[in-house]
Amino acid sequence: ISPQKTLFNGNENGVDYQIVSGEHLSAKANPKSTTGRLDVFTRVITDYSHRFEEIRSGYKGKMYLEVVPKSFPIKVKTGHRLNQLRIRHGYTVLSDQDILRTHSSDPMLFTEGGNPVDVDELKVNNGLFLSVNLHASEGKIVGYKAKKHRDYIDLDNINYYEVSEFWEPIYHQPDDHLILEPEAFYIFASKERCRIPEYLAAEMIAYDTGSGELRTHYAGFFDSGFGGRVEDKGARAVLEVRSHDVPFLIEDGQTFCSMKFEPNTEVPKFVYGDDIESNYQGQELRLGKHFKQ
Template sequence: MSTKRTPKIEKPGILNTDQIRELIECKVIVGWDGPDDDIGKSSFDLHLNGYYWKLPAGIKCSRYSRVVDLIKRVGGKKKRIPKIGLRIFPDDEYVYLFELNERISLPKHFYGQGTGKSSIGRLDILTRLIVDYEEKYDCICPFRARNYRYKNLYVEVTPLSFPIKINNGDAIFQLRISKGDFQKLRIQSEIIHLFTNLMKHERGGSVAGADQTNLRLSLKPTKDGTIALKAKRRKEGFAPLKLSVKKPYYPPKNYWERIEKESEDILQIDGSLALKVEKNAFYILRSKERFILPDNIAVYGLAMTEEVGELRIHHAGFVHPGFGRLREDKKGTPLIFEVRGHDVNMLLKHGDLMAELKYYPMSSPAEKGDEYYEEQELKLSKIFKEFRNED
């Protein structure tokens, strides 16, 4: 293997497609062998290498330990993913930890931030990136330890609504790399307020000022009358969802139900619509605000808190530069919220505050090109076909 080289990336910001490829060529990232389209405008996919551990509980690393050392302490045994795939069920009492093919050694001033892929989060699958010598989940800092050149990467996978089937090589997690600390790179709100073309209201017109840093819930029906999508309760005969399918395959009516205005889950409160979120149920919802991002800004959506009362709210993945700009109707594209109820039922009202937005500059503008979810309203994971009118 050729020697690791320092990448010639000088300008601070989130790295684009070509800059990520430069990290791979410089051997900052090793083990990456995915297709070209697994490197996106501001992130790249990580791939399972075929091995996993079935653990009695989740683990958390420290700045002085490797993940494999922690696994040994809890008695985990390394296993190979079967050729026919590994089935995992929502009620499984074990935690599944998968080793990733990629390893990474970030130079000084380079940082990594991860999140589950959008198509995975929309399946109600919890994922966490665990990295050698990193105290925080989903984060990678420049290398500090002396004895190991590369950090090994692992992802913890927990399905909550549907049984799933995992195969060797699956890409279920993505990583964003920055030149400069993410906290220091973040574009401050007083500067964001100067922009007038980052997003639009669902009723039309540009969003301005402080509203550009928040996302609120939309319960406005789509063209086909859908307000929300709700995962069906698991039943006997539910076929495990294969995460590696490359195009829409599963009929949505077998796994999801559409909630419309006439549904008993929709209420009227003070003239506005409200959704009754049932305990232990999972929903796909969308934002009122609609993005039209330029090619030199990337966004990360952070739930106001991951746990809001009796709800868990999460935004589905990173928001890439240029998102919404190529949409045919020119109205911009809303973001998707993944919402799970906990121990009691709870109401969410139209316009409720759901997430905070963090804006970051790109180190170099991203290439132009559309995204799979560019035309989304209430969009399921890409493994599902579209709902038909009769569904």
Template sequence: MQGNGVLPDRALRALIADGGLSASRPIDPDQVQPASLDLRLGTWAIRLRASFLAGQGRRVDDRLPDFQMHRMDLTDGAVLEKGCVYLVPLLERARLPEGLEGVANAKSSTGRLDLLTRLVADGGTEFDRLAPGYDGPLYAEICPRSFSVLVRPGMRLNQLRLKAGDARLTDGDLRALHTRQPLVDGAPLIDAGLGFSVDLTPGPGGLVGWRARPHAGVIDLERISAYRARDFWDPLQAENGRLILDPGAFYILVSREAVTIPADHAAEMSPYLALVGEFRVHYAGFFDPGFGLGTAGHGARGVLEVRCHEAPFALEHGQVVGRLVYERMAAPPDRLYGTDIASNYQGQGLKLAKQFRDN
């Protein structure tokens, strides 16, 4: 076992070799990312009448009779309907050493499709968490919020990060890191993490963001650059640096700050905080080592997946909407995001999921 911190790719490969991470189908080498492992959907899904957690000391299988509506075969592809909740056994399972815990999150494209995807495990009292030493199967709970989607076995909707000990940087640590290697292109707002704000400066054609259309078609997740953006999204313009969010609507916006994640660190968007307004600002929250590097030193802006809640909310240009929590890597990874691996969103600006094209 390496020192405290987030496990890098080489440690994940060693854990796979030792059986700490295994699968019913061999794990593909490209599932191993710089600081996480992509998880794959299995061959069937269960439509649920409600989301649930197994609860302490209980197995997911034992709870299913209370919530199962019907079972679906994914082998030839199946549509997960908007507004419904599904549970899909994953091909991977975990047998973690003591002292090693897991945190999961949706992959970038998953979040940008408003496809709520969370990790569920036996004995779980929280989503997206594996207790230290967890030994058991893994499941994905999937709830399409804006678009119905076509899925197949082996698709990768979420990812697992493993870490030992307390890897989080304090605000003092974060200031020192920024002094050594600038994390943003300007003065950092450091308060329980690195603050980031929304950019409502008009881009080409006055574009500041996108809002999901309420009655769009099905999206086949395997089809890349296959769908015209305006068939699924309405382009948005701001009025005097202000955008009014509608309750229940889903938006794709972009951060004002260009962010850098050094090679020996990783980061995660902190959960929605009610203090910033009546909206949630993240679904896909992992930032790998190397995010923002290799782009002329200017970093890369973070795409914001925003859902407004109970009341209309006026979002202003430059308003702080969330925080990045930085964590130490147990060791630098062998490969960096966007430099040594193909990365769809390196150097990004305002960018929809990879299934969409601009015209």
């Protein structure tokens, strides 16, 4: 797929999907982590829906996937998983007070040194805020900027492509500042380390445009178990960032994204982690699994 909009019919053998047949079930879709890190924009479309990525209760019909590679052409085939679906029974998110109470007893956010962030230092406002990390020792990489590349990425090829062919490394600057170029795509890591308890699931929501002309994070879902147990001290969230229209100055520790938490109806039998060979457990700054790292 070249950098243009492509629409796929997700129905196999022409059979209509009935994803959410229960009275109180609905569904929300989002790009998979690897999809977002490749700067591939995807969204699910259903007939007569007034919103992308959302599947209403009782829907039965066709389901389509819009795919737009932004930085690199990609080669896909039937069976490749670009998107993911989260099925909901009702829709309840933790309030800011619930987030603070949960963190007090079961820490979800850690400092770079691995200590739980003090409750008084958590930034909450309709979700838990994370900041961007631009600080490192001299000569260390703090991010990546996508190169415009004519060669395609075959999604079957794991740990295959040289990073230098597709990405420009961004090194630590003495003043911990960086100017993002308009419409360029960047990969950064959060300054904090986060973990999602097994009884919760999380979603990183689109950045509030009132806080800056940029979008962070295509891939919104964080699974139960991400970041491990408390003693594992969490993992950094990888941020997919694009500045729009004008250059945008960012600095180390700048608030960058917000995470909402939903309670699971029950603790999942399988959670994110090494036991199911999850790709990004315990991650630092990391590109998608198709690149040699």
